[in-house]
Amino acid sequence: MHALLTDRYELAMLGAYLREGIAERRGVFELSVRRLPPHRRFLLVAGIDRAVRYLRDLRFSDEEIAYLRTAPGLADVMSDAMAHYLREFRFRGDVDVIPEGEVAFESEPLLRIDGTLAEGQLLETFLLGVINAETRVASKAARVVLAAQGRPVFEFGARRHDPAAAPYAGRAAYIAGCAATSCEEAGMRFGVPIAGTCAHSYVLSHVDDGEAAAFERFAEAFTSGTTLLIDTFDTREGALRAAAAGPNVRAVRLDSGDLDALGHDVRRILDAADRRDVQLIASDDLDEHRIGALLRAGAPYDGFGVGTAIALTPDAPSLGAIYKLVEIEDRRGVRVPVGKRSSGKPSFGGAKQVWRRRDAHGTLVEDVVGRADEAPPAGAEALLVPLMRMGKLVRDLPSAHEATLAARARASAALASLPPRLRALEDRLEEPYAVSFTDALRALASQT
Amino acid sequence: MHALLTDRYELAMLGAYLREGIAERRGVFELSVRRLPPHRRFLLVAGIDRAVRYLRDLRFSDEEIAYLRTAPGLADVMSDAMAHYLREFRFRGDVDVIPEGEVAFESEPLLRIDGTLAEGQLLETFLLGVINAETRVASKAARVVLAAQGRPVFEFGARRHDPAAAPYAGRAAYIAGCAATSCEEAGMRFGVPIAGTCAHSYVLSHVDDGEAAAFERFAEAFTSGTTLLIDTFDTREGALRAAAAGPNVRAVRLDSGDLDALGHDVRRILDAADRRDVQLIASDDLDEHRIGALLRAGAPYDGFGVGTAIALTPDAPSLGAIYKLVEIEDRRGVRVPVGKRSSGKPSFGGAKQVWRRRDAHGTLVEDVVGRADEAPPAGAEALLVPLMRMGKLVRDLPSAHEATLAARARASAALASLPPRLRALEDRLEEPYAVSFTDALRALASQT
Secondary structure (H helix, E strand, O other), X not given: OOOOOOEHHHHHHHHHHHHHOOOOOEXXXXXXXXXOOOOOOOEEOOOHHHHHHHHHHOOOOHHHHHHHHHOOOOOOOOOHHHHHXXXXXXXXXXXXXXXXXXXXXXXXXXXXXXXXXXXXXXXXHHHHHHHHHHHHHHHHHHHHHHHOOOOOEEEOOHHHOOHHHHHHHHHHXXXXXXXXXXXXXXXXXXXXXXXXXXOHHHHHOOOOOHHHHHHHHHHHHOOOOEEEEOOOOOXXXXXXXXXXXXXOEEEEEEOOOOHHHHHHHHHHHHHHOOOOOOEEEEOOOOOHHHXXXXXXXXXXXXXXXXXXXHHOOOOOOOOOEEEEEEEEEOOOOOEEEOOOOOOOOOOOOOOEEEEEEEOOOOOEEEEEEEEXXXXXXXXXXXXXXXXXXXXXXXXXXXXXXXXXXXXHHHHHHHHHOOOHHHHOOOXXXXXXXXXXXXXXXXXXXXXX | OOOOOOEHHHHHHHHHHHHXXXXXXXXXXXXXXXOOOOOOOOEEOOOHHHHHHHHHHOOOOXXXXXXXXXXXXXXXXXXXXXXXXXXXXXXXXXXXXXXXXXXXXXXXXXXXXXXXXXXXXXXXXXXHHHHHHHHHHXXXXXXXXXXXXXXXXXXXXXXXXXXXXXXXXXXXXXXXXXXXEOEHHHHHHHOOOEOOOOOHHHHHOOOOOHHHHHHHXXXXXXXXXXXXEOOXXXXXXXXXXXXXXXXXXXXXXXXXXXXXXXXXXXXXXXXXXXXXXXXXXXXXXXXXXXXXHHHHOOOOOOEEEEOHHHHHOOOOOOOOEEEEEEEEEOOOOOEEEOOOOOOOOOOOOXXXXXXXXXXXXXXXXXXXXXXXXXXXXXXXXXXOEEEXXXXXXXOOOOOHHHHHHXXXXXXXXXXXXXXXXXXXXXXXXXXXXXXXXXXXXXXHHHHO
């Protein structure tokens, strides 16, 4: 638990709130994505499990408090009272969330905190970071999985970004439907299936006996089956050698060149060698568009390894989720909706709920964002569900493994319930998903 | 230390190497960036300090080994011998690096490992992740700092990406010349200066008494001086209220709207209120281009807060560094240069060194990549320097704070030594920096 994974200004404001005597006033903070990034038609929510464990476990250590006491710029407010506050800190508020694996859209609170002004403020940076990072990855991975049309997608991006973030990205990709991740830590911590083949270095290290011997040795080692990387020297020759490397070879991976043409050639070579059982895996900077193009061209791949596109989402590198104070008690204890008013970035005040309508087949029709305390629209389901009340979990937290599996199951159902136009991958979307606002919410907004 | 922050295939290959009896053969692995990303004219090396601490400290825990013993797909090779290897693992190889804070270019090894095949393989994922992430951030931050022309740049991106990565990004930004980061953990762990102002939520929480009172209370709290965010309601009114909030107000921050026009207006308002001492800070999705445009337009800003652009580098989300086996012992113990030969991604085999030529003023003229064992070109300095020999540090590691400061000092000198065209920020570069290859290296390549 790193309580200092937070921005300085949260601590500065906390210090001011304590000094002013308003730290314990109740407020509501909401985390949402203001606009969907280009090239996204929906969000797939991820990061909630990590957020809730943070809310449950957040403590400030003596070492952290000692550091803050002498931190330049914070000393003015880092009084004994603030040190005491941090030492005794336990989150005691209410939390509602859209569960992990659900699909969501812009302007919808993914997470809502109803707690003291102090605690809501203090939590901002970490909650934003987690939801921004994991929902970003899951939302992209879902597109890649859709593009693969049922073929397995392996998330191989650990090497492309900060190692500390890699297990979480692997987990988010798995929730979105990837078959496995390469990052071993995600297996131990979250129970995500782990996959890996071999690298060019493996083949190159066999300087004495060459690629054929490398393939034979690798296949011998993996009696339960393995995948060989066949493009170190010549992909077609590699395919021939892989075909001859014995029955443990279950798949070959192609990582360079014209993947369409090579895929057909390698398939023919394997088939001619009576190895119809050997599957073809493509990698090499793939994303949903390249996978879609390969499949439309009839390239005979059975699975895809995807790194950068899922881990770093280059077409939408930032999700841009925001975290806003939307309601605060005044001095009489009356809750007042609040919102920023200046140019360009208006926002609705007031605690909100999201309701979803479906058609008779369960397919999503529209979402309605309204006041948390108004009557739900007829026949609509509430997306934000209670997670914590007065700092206590509403129900026991499942293990990290179970939570991951549950989120994946939810994602599978959620993606299946998307209207077909939202599952499509083209850049242009004629008719975005309908998200509307209730009259009661609009009326509230006009007061803020 | 998370030994499982590695890809499955490293462990799979390790298992095969052990089984084949070639795990202890010496090999050389090099980490480099094949091509500079678009919109980058140089790399600023970062991540080395974390890499070396990983190399020094990497151990596999009993818990990790127990997990690997039953991990599906790895069981075939996860023998007692492999468990023993992992339990006893200590890195015992040689490491040469281009130091943190140095500028580097494409095709140049930033890090070179000369060790056993097993250890070089095992280290790949983590080393790639660290250098990819931190060098990516530092290389972008350096451009933003150059654009600010001496004005301080504050890195505020912690909320935009995985919290676990935030302190490292803050450190990389500081190395590149940013004045501070917002991420408190980077202060405690690396001694990076921490900065923060206040959020819209602070102003909004003052529902009883409004913005003027919020400003007064915040300024009163920070007797050493503070920065107020003035765009919650109306930026010009906010400027007037900030001017009246007392002498502790040292700066105001504008986070929305037409920053050019508002900057001029706010400056006039502050000056008219006899607050020429109050500085102006701009934020709101800034990058080097927007900062450059503001300054060219004469917008009177004294500093800039930058989040997404530095933390997530949307113009080059992936650095794409690679890690390649370039040399391996054959069965007779003779070192053989190796390299991938298939289409599209050729690479030079053989252990390499990078030499740099400067002019009489110290300005960079060209880099030459050659064989590590050839005579250096006359008058050129070697960029790769020894860091570890036989697993031992060549010299005592400085503290994390000292290492960060040293890297920042090196970066400052390195950026000052760039030819002006490489410091420019336009998209198009007529004459890239010259990186050439020695004849000896080319001769070696033709053998691989």
